Amino acid sequence: MTPEDISHTLEKDILGGTLAPGSVLPQGALAARFGVSRIPVRDALARLASAGLVELAPNRRARVVQMTRDEVIEAYDLRLLLETDLFARALKRMTPQDLDRIDYALARSDLEARNANWAEGDALFHAALYAPAQRSRQQAMIDGLRRACRVQIASYAILPEDTDRWLADHAALRDLCRAGQTTAAAERLRAHLTGARDTLLSHLT
Amino acid sequence: MTPEDISHTLEKDILGGTLAPGSVLPQGALAARFGVSRIPVRDALARLASAGLVELAPNRRARVVQMTRDEVIEAYDLRLLLETDLFARALKRMTPQDLDRIDYALARSDLEARNANWAEGDALFHAALYAPAQRSRQQAMIDGLRRACRVQIASYAILPEDTDRWLADHAALRDLCRAGQTTAAAERLRAHLTGARDTLLSHLT
DNA sequence: GGGTGTAAAAGTGTATACAGATATACAGAA
DNA sequence: TTCTGTATATCTGTATACACTTTTACACCC
Structure with missing residues (x-):
């Protein structure tokens, strides 16, 4: 059990909803759990x-x-900004091989979605x-935001109709990429993200 | 000497150029230095x-x-994206008090610039x-990018003419804020950042 | 009951010690 | 000289121990 293994396991617990937002993570208990x-x-x-994914403060337990x-809104605004920009860059350089990889990812995410593992497939x-686009830093920032958003989503049961809409969005995005309709694709991505934001916000209050 | 103190001190060393990009940071040596x-x-x-600011790999010394x-270019593209967006949001909500604070910051950064501490004032x-704009997460991301860029700049001697251009940009931005010329202000910020990027790139090869 | 002070329990931060991995220096071969 | 193999020195990772801080529980007073 290396620190990386431990953080991965905890990440799965957090993103899977086992560890809800606000849960405390005492070092001693975790040490015992992982041996x-x-x-x-x-x-x-x-x-x-x-x-x-967790907050640390001196002499305090991790949460x-x-x-x-407001933070959720800000996070989605940032995702909108970074993801639409990155998508536009990617579209400009997309090769047939890339399109095949997107097909493959779509098929896999479809599979994972039925397996209660929707977020893995989404990512x-x-x-x-x-x-x-080959932008590792931008991709890393997006991943961070995506994970932060997902922590909040994890505690709610996702409705099957949400999953359907979400898979339909992905399929549409794939089609628009293949058709080379860049502006329509960007618009669809924007709608996809605002939709996800609004369903999350509707659960928050 | 708390970990926070130590990281702040090291950050100053890195951003000040004492620790150049690629320098190794052995834990033992640092432990001795900070007691x-x-x-x-x-x-x-x-x-x-x-x-x-540093890279960590298992069983390897920190660097x-x-x-x-390419990474520099990506970092500046991200700054452009995030800073122009944040600036636009800030302009919409700017109060007279905020303008006064900007005046104060401009005066201070002018002072620091003559004191060989330009980056502090810039930030x-x-x-x-x-x-x-009151967007802590976006601000934090920008700060991270800014620091990463500055590490690269730190190893070069900054020319006085660069500082002058840079201070002139700041003054111009302040004036455009006061005049409420939002589009011109955004354009000036864009030019300010691309200028900074290009001087850095010209030093890199 | 609701707030307050205090002591025990639980938790965090860090020094020390040691095992294992990496980096360094140096001798010998091409 | 430059490359390669190897022994040595250095460095990192982590268990343990202990001091200090926070949290919790409970008795007390209002």
Whole structure:
């Protein structure tokens, strides 16, 4: 059990909803759970903190982040800004191979969605969508925001109709990429994200 | 000497040019320097890594980040995207008090610039410029990018003419804010950033 | 009941020690 | 000289121990 393993496992717990926003994460308990001392646990918590999944304060126990309504709005605004920009860059450089990879990612995400593992597939599809842009830093920022948003979503049961809409959006995005309709594709992505934001916000109050 | 103190001190060294990009940072040496054990040093290095100032790899010594040309371009593209957006949001909500604070920051940055501490003043001025938007996450992202860029700049001697152009840009931005000329202000910010990028790129090869 | 002070319990931060991995220096071969 | 293999020195990762801080629980007073 390395710190990386520990942080990955905890990330799954957080994003899977086992650890709800606001939960406390005592180092000692985690150390016992993973069969290590507190040192690698501290390391793992530091990783999660820099990924934006937990909050650390001196002499305080770590907590799973809990975003306010305004913070959720800001996060989605940032995703809109960064993802539409990255998508536009990707579209300009998209090769037939990239399109095939997007097809593959779409098929996989479709599979995962029925397997109660929708978010994994979502991240995979969008990663494939943006990969042609070859912008690792921007991609990393987007991943961070995506994870932060997902922590908030994880505590709610996702409705099947949401999943359907979401899969339809992905399929539409794929089609628009293939057809080379860049402005329509960008618009669809924008709608996809604002839709996701609004369903999350409707659950928050 | 807390981990936070240590990371701040190291950050100053890195951004001040004492620790050039690529320098190694052995935990033991730092522990001796700061009079603590290696544990808080590891903590400080983790902070710097999450701020994007050093690179950490398992069982390897920490290194000050060294960006490639493409990474510099990507970083400035991201700053352009995030800073122009944040500036536009700030302009919409700018009050007379905010304008006074910007005046104050401009005066201070003018002072710091003559004191060989230009970057501190630069960060201060831009923070004042964006503060009315009240977007902590976006501001944090921008700060991270700004620091990452500055690490690369730190190793070069800044020409006085650059500082002059840079101060003139700031003054112009302030004036455009006061005059309420939002589109011209946004355009000036864009020029300010692309100018900074190009001088950095000209030094890189 | 509701607030307040205090002591025990639980938790965090860090020094020390040691095992394992990496980097360095140097001798010998091409 | 330049490359390669190897022994040594250095460095990192983590368990343990202990001091200090925060949290919790409970008795007390209003």
